[in-house]
Amino acid sequence: MVAVRLWGSLAELADGQQTVEIEAANLRQLLDGLARDYPALKPQLERGVSVSIDGKIYNDTWATPIEKNSEVVLLNRLVGG
Amino acid sequence: MPKDEFQARDFKIVGTRPLRPDGIDKVTGKARYGADVTAPGMLWGAVLRSPHAHARIVSIDTSAAEAMKGVKAVITRADFTYQPDDPGLADVLDNCMAGEKARYDGHAVAAVAATSKKIAHDALDAIKVEYEVLAHVTDVDEAMKPDAPVIEAGRQQENVPAGLSENVTSRSKYGHGDPEAGFSQADLVIERSFTTAATHQGYIEPHACLATLGADGQGDLWVCTQGHYMVRNTCAGLLGLDAGMLRVTASEIGGGFGGKTHVWIEPVALMLSRKAGKPVKLVMSRDEVFRATGPTASSSIDVKIGMKKDGTITGATATYRLQAGAYPGAIAFLSAMCGFAPYDLENVRTEGFEVMTNRPKAAAYRAPGAPMAAYPVESVIDELCQKLDLDPLETRLKNAADEGTKSAYGPTYPAIGLKATLKAAQSHPHWTAPLGENQGRGVACGFWFNFGGDTCVSLMVNPDGTVSLSEGNPDIGGSRASMSMMAAEELGVPLDQVRTIIADTASLGQNEVTDGSRVTFAVGLATIKAARHAIEIMKERAAMTWGIDPEAVDWHDGAAHPAGPNAGKFPPMTIKEIAAIASNTGGPIAGHHEVNAEGAGVSFATHMVDTEVDPETGAVKVLRYTVFQDAGKAVHPDYVEGQFQGGAAQGIGWAINEEYIYGEDGRLQNPGFLDYRVPVASDLPMIEPVILEIPNPGHPYGVRGVGETSIVPPLAAIANAVSRAAGVRLTSLPMSPPRVLAALKGQ
Amino acid sequence: MSQIHVTATINGDETEFLCDPTETLLDVLRDHLDLTGSKEGCGSGDCGACSIILDGRLVCSCLVLAAEAEGRSVETIEGMAEGDKLHPLQEKFIEHAALQCGICTPGILVAAKNLLERNPNPSEEEVRYWLAGNLCRCTGYDKIIRAVMDTAAEMRGAA
Numbered sequence: 001m002v003a004v005r006l007w008g009s010l011a012e013l014a015d016g017q018q019t020v021e022i023e024a025a026n027l028r029q030l031l032d033g034l035a036r037d038y039p040a041l042k043p044q045l046e047r048g049v050s051v052s053i054d055g056k057i058y059n060d061t062w063a064t065p066i067e068k069n070s071e072v073v074l075l076n077r078l079v080g081g
Numbered sequence: 082m083p084k085d086e087f088q089a090r091d092f093k094i095v096g097t098r099p100l101r102p103d104g105i106d107k108v109t110g111k112a113r114y115g116a117d118v119t120a121p122g123m124l125w126g127a128v129l130r131s132p133h134a135h136a137r138i139v140s141i142d143t144s145a146a147e148a149m150k151g152v153k154a155v156i157t158r159a160d161f162t163y164q165p166d167d168p169g170l171a172d173v174l175d176n177c178m179a180g181e182k183a184r185y186d187g188h189a190v191a192a193v194a195a196t197s198k199k200i201a202h203d204a205l206d207a208i209k210v211e212y213e214v215l216a217h218v219t220d221v222d223e224a225m226k227p228d229a230p231v232i233e234a235g236r237q238q239e240n241v242p243a244g245l246s247e248n249v250t251s252r253s254k255y256g257h258g259d260p261e262a263g264f265s266q267a268d269l270v271i272e273r274s275f276t277t278a279a280t281h282q283g284y285i286e287p288h289a290c291l292a293t294l295g296a297d298g299q300g301d302l303w304v305c306t307q308g309h310y311m312v313r314n315t316c317a318g319l320l321g322l323d324a325g326m327l328r329v330t331a332s333e334i335g336g337g338f339g340g341k342t343h344v345w346i347e348p349v350a351l352m353l354s355r356k357a358g359k360p361v362k363l364v365m366s367r368d369e370v371f372r373a374t375g376p377t378a379s380s381s382i383d384v385k386i387g388m389k390k391d392g393t394i395t396g397a398t399a400t401y402r403l404q405a406g407a408y409p410g411a412i413a414f415l416s417a418m419c420g421f422a423p424y425d426l427e428n429v430r431t432e433g434f435e436v437m438t439n440r441p442k443a444a445a446y447r448a449p450g451a452p453m454a455a456y457p458v459e460s461v462i463d464e465l466c467q468k469l470d471l472d473p474l475e476t477r478l479k480n481a482a483d484e485g486t487k488s489a490y491g492p493t494y495p496a497i498g499l500k501a502t503l504k505a506a507q508s509h510p511h512w513t514a515p516l517g518e519n520q521g522r523g524v525a526c527g528f529w530f531n532f533g534g535d536t537c538v539s540l541m542v543n544p545d546g547t548v549s550l551s552e553g554n555p556d557i558g559g560s561r562a563s564m565s566m567m568a569a570e571e572l573g574v575p576l577d578q579v580r581t582i583i584a585d586t587a588s589l590g591q592n593e594v595t596d597g598s599r600v601t602f603a604v605g606l607a608t609i610k611a612a613r614h615a616i617e618i619m620k621e622r623a624a625m626t627w628g629i630d631p632e633a634v635d636w637h638d639g640a641a642h643p644a645g646p647n648a649g650k651f652p653p654m655t656i657k658e659i660a661a662i663a664s665n666t667g668g669p670i671a672g673h674h675e676v677n678a679e680g681a682g683v684s685f686a687t688h689m690v691d692t693e694v695d696p697e698t699g700a701v702k703v704l705r706y707t708v709f710q711d712a713g714k715a716v717h718p719d720y721v722e723g724q725f726q727g728g729a730a731q732g733i734g735w736a737i738n739e740e741y742i743y744g745e746d747g748r749l750q751n752p753g754f755l756d757y758r759v760p761v762a763s764d765l766p767m768i769e770p771v772i773l774e775i776p777n778p779g780h781p782y783g784v785r786g787v788g789e790t791s792i793v794p795p796l797a798a799i800a801n802a803v804s805r806a807a808g809v810r811l812t813s814l815p816m817s818p819p820r821v822l823a824a825l826k827g828q
Numbered sequence: 829m830s831q832i833h834v835t836a837t838i839n840g841d842e843t844e845f846l847c848d849p850t851e852t853l854l855d856v857l858r859d860h861l862d863l864t865g866s867k868e869g870c871g872s873g874d875c876g877a878c879s880i881i882l883d884g885r886l887v888c889s890c891l892v893l894a895a896e897a898e899g900r901s902v903e904t905i906e907g908m909a910e911g912d913k914l915h916p917l918q919e920k921f922i923e924h925a926a927l928q929c930g931i932c933t934p935g936i937l938v939a940a941k942n943l944l945e946r947n948p949n950p951s952e953e954e955v956r957y958w959l960a961g962n963l964c965r966c967t968g969y970d971k972i973i974r975a976v977m978d979t980a981a982e983m984r985g986a987a
């Protein structure tokens with residue numbers, strides 16, 4: 001299981017849980033698992049999220065590996081100028 | 082160690098300051114920008130825009146315009162028969178050509194293509210539009226009230242609390258700990274409200290394109306944009322075309338700063354061309370640029386920070402309300418993430434609201450959301466320092482985030498450079514220089530993420546051994562020079578042997594737009610890897626020639642060398658020698674690399690500024706300005722400095738002069754450079770750039786993006802300098818003379 | 829509406845063109861003569877991207893009617909280099925990295941050349957005020973001012 005930290009307004013949708021546990025070894029499994037276990041998060045997951053894994057930010061790459069003890073933080077999907 | 086991890090090394094070319102390769106074209110007027118091309122049989126396009134802030138379009142009568150001599154096509158929304166199913170794309174379409182309603186002053190309602198500019202404009206006058214004027218709202222706080230006129234119902238996300246207007250489309254919250262508990266440990270808590278005005282990116286080149294679209298669905302588009310792949314994908318999605326049938330070529334680009342990461346006129350030009358059966362050139366006027374493109378969000382913000390006597394921040398909260406313009410999708414969540422990012426805080430909470438108003442759809446502007454996030458936070462920290470008699474740099478250092486800090490937006494930082502910028506500021510002579518009467522010195526920190534994204538690069542070794550590099554990101558600030566430098570460095574060849582071009586959408590795979598300070602990082606990464614790929618091929622070719630194992634070949638100084646005990650004694654083969662026999666050893670030599678470059682490194686800056694306030698007029702003069710920023714690795718220091726200076730200058734404009742002014746009627750009152758005043762040469766001092774290099778662990782050369790962070794601290798740095806000079810805290814941007822005078826009088 | 833026939837000297841060459849009475853000199857340079865080095869940033873005299881020299885005077889070509897050019901001498905960015913030999917200002921702009929996107933560069937070079945012809949030894953303040961009508965959004969002006977000052981010094985040394 002990987003501990004995933006949610007940002008505040010997302011946590012509110014996950015019954016106030018700031019951290020949720022998901023069975024995942026990579027980014028795709030993580031996103032799929034979140035949508036499956038926490039359907040209330042689905043609208044935001046569909047709009048897009050960024051995921052910080054051990055301090056590096058990932059947007060898309062499904063195969064990005066996630067270790068059991070990785071620090072995983074969900075973020076609004078980042079955009080730049 | 083994976084190959085894209087940073088490895089310390091000595092550079093031969095990277096870090097030097099060679100002349101830029103596109104320089105001569107640009108100083109002689111030869112460089113071709115968006116409006117500089119023509120096509121045989123070309124028509125001129127023009128767009129009719131709403132004079133109302135909010136109005137239902139009852140009817141549009143184009144018959145008189147169509148009957149005019151020389152008019153070849155008139156279009157309205159009715160001509161866009163393809164309905165994109167993606168709500169984001171539908172918004173882009175509606176913004177390019179209004180459907181049921183005109184949502185802001187300047188919203189496009191019809192367009193014309195004619196044989197001359199003059200006929201096109203005369204034809205616009207002949208189009209009759211009947212409007213039913215609706216109540217409007219342009220102020221963010223007003224637009225949030227439950228009884229405000231609603232721009233579009235049904236767009237609210239599930240995260241918005243009840244009781245707010247439907248104009249509030251989203252809310253995001255970040256933070257950790259318990260700020261209330263933190264405030265109770267503080268010796269002083271300051272809570273203040275701030276506002277910032279909407280500002281425009283202000284690129285000097287208006288949007289322009291030349292479009293050709295046939296009835297067979299094949300098209301060509303020449304356009305000034307930060308991302309021609311984005312333009313292709315968006316236009317294809319809006320018009321129901323196959324992306325592969327539309328070839329988009331990026332012109333030279335006359336500035337963008339985020340404002341050219343969107344589509345504004347291109348689908349209109351394509352539609353006009355399809356209807357007229359001829360190429361159509363469409364160029365915006367400055368008035369149109371101000372009224373209908375850009376700007377950034379205006380904002381209204383509350384910040385509360387508690388501090389101990391020793392300078393420790395015990396608790397911090399911020400609420401950001403950002404005005405998104407006529408469609409959902411501002412960047413309040415970025416404000417909520419960035420505001421406290423420079424600090425190591427136990428108790429922090431931020432909240433961001435995005436709010437629709439009757440203004441042009443807000444566009445990205447250099448580090449979107451971050452300048453207005455840093456401004457109130459850094460202002461309140463400065464005021465706490467003043468009241469607790471603390472040194473503002475020392476206090477920031479005491480609270481500064483570092484490697485291992487849990488950031489205010491969640492993740493734990495890897496190696497970062499904030500402390501280095503603060504220490505450099507402390508030891509710089511600027512910090513201790515004397516100040517005169519009515520003068521004040523301000524400092525502020527800023528943070529930005531930087532980005533990676535889809536990137537595709539090809540590197541061809543030509544038969545004579547020279548190198549052609551194709552990349553897919555428009556060059557705004559000298560990136561072709563940087564790419565040539567990285568390719569030459571990796572290949573070990575002289576810089577003048579490499580030429581970089583920006584390829585069109587048919588020549589390379591998908592490339593993310595030039596945004597988020599991504600180019601030097603992501604395209605640089607792909608360039609280095611494409612060069613390494615070519616080197617592998619050249620090593621194989623040399624090995625084949627020598628009849629040895631490719632593993633027994635080394636590459637350095639632009640040549641293959643036999644290496645290892647069993648390689649044999651062969652003289653090195655240079656890139657030229659290998660290229661000359663390429664046909665005999667397997668054919669052309671080309672390296673390429675395709676990647677979604679993730680893992681860009683964050684960046685920090687500290688700015689220091691001296692200002693003088695004229696007590697008679699309220700005018701603010703910037704006397705001295707120094708930028709301290711972490712660049713990771715400065716590939717071409719001249720252009721890194723240029724990014725620092727340019728961002729600071731835009732921030733100075735935002736702080737002191739620039740402002741979208743709306744009248745009671747909801748119309749923009751200052752859509753021109755005379756009344757929307759960007760800084761001119763005589764407004765500014767020299768801007769001293771101090772480059773720090775704390776390598777990004779995720780890039781082979783340690784590169785971080787540099788383009789955006791420089792606009793984050795100036796708003797606060799100047800507000801702090803002005804507040805100290807004036808002896809009163811200013812909480813509203815811009816700090817234009819009347820505002821400063823009012824603050825001085827209210828003292 | 830009938831067109832006006834105009835003869836003017838443009839970058840040293842006698843040039844004839846037809847124009848509409850309402851067309852600006854900038855329109856004609858760009859749309860009829862394919863001299864697109866002069867840029868339109870505003871069309872209202874506020875940005876300087878269209879700067880040209882008309883009979884020795886620095887003007888915004890967007891504010892001059894094309895018909896007014898009759899019998900006069902027009903110098904644009906395209907006439908600044910002599911063949912492949914760049915003007916010292918052009919060289920120094922590249923050397924000092926005084927351009928990023930480069931859209932303001934033609935106008936600024938034309939304006940700076942006119943300044944140095946009038947005042948070979950301008951102070952920093954004089955350069956800043958002379959160029960105050962030429963907007964640059966990319967550079968913060970720092971490297972532009974340095975490039976102009978350095979050119980002036982070098983041209984004085986060479987003279």
Ligand code: FES
Binds near residue numbers: 868870876
């Ligand atoms: S285009 Fe002439 S001054 Fe701007």
Ligand code: FES
Binds near residue numbers: 926
């Ligand atoms: S270099 Fe871009 S406007 Fe001056």
